[in-house]
Amino acid sequence: MFFTYLRRELRRRRKAALVVASGLALGIALVIVVSSVSTGMSRAQDKVLQSLYGLGTDMTVTKAAAAPGSGSGRPKFEFDAKGDDDATQSSDRVMVQGFxxxxxxTVTRIGGQNGVAGAVGGLSLNVMKVDGQFKRGEFKQDEGAAQGGRSGPGGQGGTGQPQGEVRGGGASFDVNSYTVYGTDVTEQGIGPLTSSKITKGRTFKTSETDAKVAVVDSAYAKEKKLDVGKTVTVHGTKFTVVGVSTADSGDAAANLYIPLKQAQTLSDSKDKVTTVYVKAADSQQIDQVKSAIQKNISGTTVTTSADLADTVSGSLSTASDLASGVGKWLSIVVLAAAFLVAGLLTSSAVSRRVREFGTLKALGWKSGRVTRQVVGEALVNGLLGGVLGIGIGLAGAYLVTAISPTLTAQLGSSGGGMGGPGGPGRAAASKTLDIALTAPVSLSVILIAVVLAVAGGLIAGGFGGWRASRLRPADALRRVE
Structure with a gap:
């Protein structure tokens, strides 16, 4: 009886039911789209942070560079005097960069702190190479002196010196600067190299702690025509390229990666590192781990992904703020309005069915049965609105993903003037990344939509049921004109 009457009433009042369902569908669809876009924003920000940190890294520990003294920090290049004309000269300098x-x-001490699952050190270097050649000039005698115009003995003028000038000659040198990063090959699950994929060759073996091998970034390899099997010389040491890596973000942490011990040897930095990459045992304890490291390891700067996220600006940051602020509040307002309208429409429908409910009560229907009938109709309307809302929301999220609008993320400098606390080889100036926005829809969002649909139906049914339960048969029949 309940379902028969329910089906008949919904069919008879399908226009009103469609209006109620459409209002709920609009609110639910907006919630799905905003939630999906917010998830896409969060993933985009994670991708940006991984381009600096590397996958698996929760924080970095560094020590700010000291203020440069007078004339300090400037590389000096010395060239040997060679007797050959046009002899090629070359010299390079390997310098610790940034911190x-x-x-x-210190790596061991940090690894022993409570809440730390792993810690690994790295050494960031900058190599500046100058090569070229000197060209000897030629002495050209003055034409007047060459034609016999002499004012002194030997045609040398009154000063006794040959009259003329040196022409030609000079120097032509190229300056090539690139970044090298010393990585701990025994612990490759943390650090900036994890944000890159090996596209050719292989990565380091754990046994190659002091081997003369290198992994080169794909962009640098293309520029210098490097490939697997070729060699690259750094400060007089030849390294064999064993792999080519491509950064996920399109911007590598360094041009060249070599084992940490080799980097320490090249830069005369034995048993030294510039950055310690830390992985927390629990993502919920990152703040506690940060406080412990700052307390126990004096003079260091600990930077988490949350700290670094504050330096991200550009359209990605703006859109994220809109999605989390304006978008979510707009969803709440629209959803609340949809619930209110659904409740008012249902209550209004009850007012128009006074004779019907009065007659049913006169025939023996109790107030509870009338209330359940009204709530049942409203619940079906809510579920119908949920189905429509989920469909519209999925279509909207798919449209955002299909369009994939490009957002820019500008990374401001932080941590010692570098482009990120964990970014070996990054320039001091900020850099910009282009991120394609997606709107992934998770199962939890669908479940939220279903809950909202049921809640909307119950709220609307509550309005109407309360109104219907207050009707008395005599009063209801008396109010009918």
Whole structure:
């Protein structure tokens, strides 16, 4: 009886039911789209942070570079005097980049802190190479002196010196600067190299702690025509390229990766590192781990992904703020309005069915049965609105993903003037990444939509049921004109 009457009433009042369902569908669809876009924003920000940190890294520990003294920090290049004309000269300097060095023992101390699952050190270097040649000039005698115009003995003028000038000659040198990063090959699950994929060759073996091997970034390899099997010379040491990596974000942490011990040898930084990459045992304890490291390891700067996220600006940050602020509040307002309208429409429908409910009560229907009938109709309307809302929301999320609008993420400098606390080889100036926005829809969002649909139906049914339960048969029949 209940379902028969329910089906008949919904069919008879399908226009009103469609209006109620459409209002709920609009609110639910907006919630799905905003939630999906917010998830896409969060993933985009994670991708940006991984381009600096590397997958699996929760925080970095560094020590700010000391203020440069007078004339300090400037590389000096010396060239040997060679007798050959046009002889090629070459010299390079390997310098620690960005931060003061920390003792390698600091890595062990940090790894022993409570809440730390792993810690690994790295050494960021900058190599500046100058090569070219000197060209000897030629002495050209003055034409007047060459034609016999002499004012002194030997045609040398009154000063006794040959009259003329040196022409030609000079120097032509190229300056090539690139970044090298010393990585701990025994612990490759943390650090900036994890944000890149090996596209050719292989990565380091754990046994190659002091081997003369290198992994080169794909962009740098293309520029310098490097490939697997070729060699690259750094400060007189030849390294064999064993792999080519491509950064997920399109911007690598360094041009060249070599084993940490080799980097320490090249830069005369034995048992030194510039950055310690830390992985927390629990993502909920990152703040506690940060506080413990700052307390126990004096003079260091600990930067988490949350700290780094504050430096991200550009359209990604703006859109994220809109999605989390305006978008969510707009969803709440629209959803609340949809619930209110559904409740008012249902209550209004009850008012128009006064004779019907009065007659049913006169025939023996109790107030509870009338209320359940009204709530049942409203619940079906809510579920119908949920189905429509989920469909519209999925279509909207798919449209955002299909369009994939490009957002820019500008990373401001932080941590010692570098483009991120964990970014070896990054320039001091900010850089910009282009991120394609997607709107992934998770199962939890669908479940939220179903809950909202049921809640909307119950709220609307509550309005109407309360109104219907207050009707008395005599009063209801008396109010009918």
């Amino acid at each position: 003061q060095t920390l003792a390698s023992s």
